[in-house]
Structures are given as structure tokens and as C-alpha cells.
Amino acid sequence: MCLKMRKARAWLAILLLTAGVAANLQPASSAPEYTYRILQVYPHDPHAFTQGLEYHDGFLYEGTGLEGHSTLRKVNLETGRVLQETRLSDEYFGEGVTVLADRILQLTWRAEKGFIYERDSFHLLRAFSYPGEGWGLTNDGSRIYMSDGSAEIRVWDPDTLRETRRITVHDGETAVARLNELEIVRGQIYANVWLTDRIVRISPADGRVLGWIDLSGLLSPAERTHADVLNGIAYDAAGGRLFVTGKLWPKLFRIEVVPADADRRSSGTAPSRKQ
Numbered sequence: 001m002c003l004k005m006r007k008a009r010a011w012l013a014i015l016l017l018t019a020g021v022a023a024n025l026q027p028a029s030s031a032p033e034y035t036y037r038i039l040q041v042y043p044h045d046p047h048a049f050t051q052g053l054e055y056h057d058g059f060l061y062e063g064t065g066l067e068g069h070s071t072l073r074k075v076n077l078e079t080g081r082v083l084q085e086t087r088l089s090d091e092y093f094g095e096g097v098t099v100l101a102d103r104i105l106q107l108t109w110r111a112e113k114g115f116i117y118e119r120d121s122f123h124l125l126r127a128f129s130y131p132g133e134g135w136g137l138t139n140d141g142s143r144i145y146m147s148d149g150s151a152e153i154r155v156w157d158p159d160t161l162r163e164t165r166r167i168t169v170h171d172g173e174t175a176v177a178r179l180n181e182l183e184i185v186r187g188q189i190y191a192n193v194w195l196t197d198r199i200v201r202i203s204p205a206d207g208r209v210l211g212w213i214d215l216s217g218l219l220s221p222a223e224r225t226h227a228d229v230l231n232g233i234a235y236d237a238a239g240g241r242l243f244v245t246g247k248l249w250p251k252l253f254r255i256e257v258v259p260a261d262a263d264r265r266s267s268g269t270a271p272s273r274k275q
Contacts, residue, residue, distance in 0.1 A: 029171050031201075032211040033260040038218070040254040042243075043080035046226065048073075049247045052097035052106065052137060052181060053232035056119075059083070060234060060243075060252075063097035063106050070094030072106055072122060077243075080252070086122045088115075096137030096181060098144065100158055107134030107146070114161075128161050130154075136182035136191065145182055145189060145204070151175035153182070153189065153207070169202050171209035176200055183233035185242065192231050199233065199244075213257055215244060223250060 044050075051070075052063030060075040070092055074084035088094050093109035103125070104117045110133055116125045136147035143164075144156040153167040169176045169191070178194040188210060189202040197216040200209055215230055228247035235242055245252040 029174075029209070029212060031171055031209045034201075034211055034213045034257050035260045035262075036213065036215060036218075036255040036257055038253055039256055042077060042252045042254070044245050044249050044252040045075075045080060045082065046248055046250040049228070050181075050232040050245055050249070051095045051135075051247075053234045053243070053245065054097060054099050054138070054183070055234040055236045055241075055243065056099040061097055061099055061104060062232075063094050065094045065109065065247075067091065067093050070108075072097060072104065072117060074122075077252075084122055086117070086124075095134045096147070098137040098139050100139050100141075100144070105137060105144070107137055109133055109135075130161075130163075135180050135194075138182040138184050138189070140184045140187075140204070143204075145184075147179040147182055147191065149178060149180070149194070151177040151179065153179065153191075153202070155204075167202070167204065167207040169200065169207045169209065171200075176209060181231050181233055183235050185233075185235045190233050190235075192233060194231070195229060197230050214260065215255075218244070218253055219246075219249065219251065226250070 049065045049069060050062060051065040054061045060077050062073045062075055064071045068090040070088040072086050073082050075082055092111055095107035095109050097104060097106045099119060102119045104119050105114060107114045112129055112131060114128050114134060118125055133148045135149050138145050139158060144158050146154040146156060151169050154163050155165045157164055169179060180192040180194040183190045189204050191200050191202060193200055199213040201211040203210055219227055227249045230246040232245040241254055243252055243254050
């Protein structure tokens with residue numbers, strides 16, 4: 001692993017400890033709690049610092065980060081093999097991606113610049129600007145949703161990329177910050193909460209938290225020593241399949257979301273999260 005990645009992981013470890021202390025001070029949530037069953041495991045590039053993930057027409061589209069390592073990729077789901085790739089200039093830290101019709105949009109972290117590519121060729125069509133940081137990106141076909149690391153989700157017009165409104169994500173009276181990678185799942189916004197193993201389910205109408213998904217334990221302790229945080233949600237709407245992974249993770253998981261108090265044994269032959 002390069003020096004820049006090692007420094008990023010050391011810096012992240014400090015933030016994880018700080019975030020863990022802060023999380024213990026948060027008021028209890030009244031939203032439903034969920035966990036998961038693992039339905040299938042796929043290989044994932046352990047060198048991919050996953051910042052954005054989407055499933056479209058049988059393939060995964062992945063944006064990776066870190067200056068000098070940021071890419072846009074088309075990936076074979078079954079094998080994890082990178083089928084197509086374009087690299088960002090070394091000055092950019094790649095962030096979220098979303099596929100919208102024949103285009104792919106990709107954010108960058110602090111450069112206040114995004115890129116639009118032709119979906120099939122990865123040909124760069126143009127750059128665009130936005131204020132502040134770029135984190136996660138998704139769309140529902142008629143609106144684009146963008147996170148910036150705060151508790152707000154920006155809503156953009158897909159044609160002009162102009163902001164039309166903002167959603168403040170809240171669990172009761174508590175704002176939910178550090179929203180990262182985004183995905184539309186059955187009309188809800190799913191968001192990774194940076195520095196945690198949790199996904200928050202959000203109403204796009206008013207930002208209300210509809211539930212929490214605890215994904216702790218996906219990787220074994222040995223695998224976690226070489227991996228970074230959970231980040232990456234992709235949904236196959238046609239097949240009803242939900243995929244998750246993380247930064248520098250060696251695996252990508254197809255999961256089923258179940259209530260936290262559900263008996264996992266009711267899933268038949270589907271493996272539990274214990275590994």
C-alpha cells in the first residue's frame with residue numbers, strides 16, 4: 001500500500017475513535033432498527049478506495065478516491081474485474097458517482113468540480129461546478145441527490161444541475177451528519193454514515209429517518225485490518241438485489257435487510273453475517 005494510503009488510514013483511525021465517543025453521546029433513536037443476511041459474496045478490488053457505487057444494466061459503476069488514485073470504473077459483478085476505467089488528474093480526489101440515462105456524473109471532494117462522461121465510452125463530455133464539498137451522488141430518474149458530509153442532501157435538476165432544494169436529514173430532533181455514499185432503494189434514500197457501520201434510510205420528501213441498518217460484522221477481524229470504512233451501496237431495481245462494500249474491501253456483499261429482532265434462521269440456507 002502506498003504511503004498516501006497509509007497516512008489516510010492512520011488519520012482515519014483517529015477520526016474513528018473520536019466519532020465513536022461522539023456516537024455514544026447521541027440520543028437513542030426511535031426509528032426502526034434493521035440488520036442483514038448475507039445472500040452472496042463477490043470479489044472486490046482491495047485497492048479500490050470506494051467513494052461511489054451504482055448498478056446499471058448488469059454492471060457495477062464505481063468511483064474511487066485519493067489523489068493520484070481516483071478513477072471511474074465499470075466492473076463485472078461476478079468476478080470483480082475492472083472492464084473499463086478512466087483516471088482523474090492527480091489533483092482530484094474522486095467521490096460519488098451516478099448513472100443517469102446515457103451519462104455518468106462524478107463528484108470530487110474539495111475541488112468544487114464534477115465531471116460528466118458518456119456512459120458507454122467514458123468519454124469526458126464536460127466539467128461542472130458546485131459550492132462546497134462533494135461526497136455522495138444518486139438519482140431517481142427525475143432528481144439528483146448529492147451529499148456533502150453534513151446532515152443536508154442537496155436536490156438538483158438533472159438537466160441543469162442547479163440546486164432546487166435541500167433536505168435536512170433528522171432522526172426525531174437530531175440531525176444526522178456525515179452522510180456519505182447514497183443510493184435510491186424502493187423510493188427511499190439509503191446513505192452510508194461516514195465512520196460507522198450503519199446505513200440510514202431516509203424519506204426524500206422531508207428528510208425523516210425511516211430506519212437504521214447495522215452492517216457491523218460483514219468482514220472478519222482479519223479482513224478489517226487491511227480495510228477501511230464501510231462505503232458503497234448499489235441497488236438492482238429490476239432484480240431487487242442490494243449490494244454493499246467498503247473502501248479497500250476485498251469483498252462485495254449481496255444482502256437482505258431484516259428487522260433487528262428477526263430470527264435469522266428463518267432465511268433457510270442463506271448464510272448469516274457471522275463468518
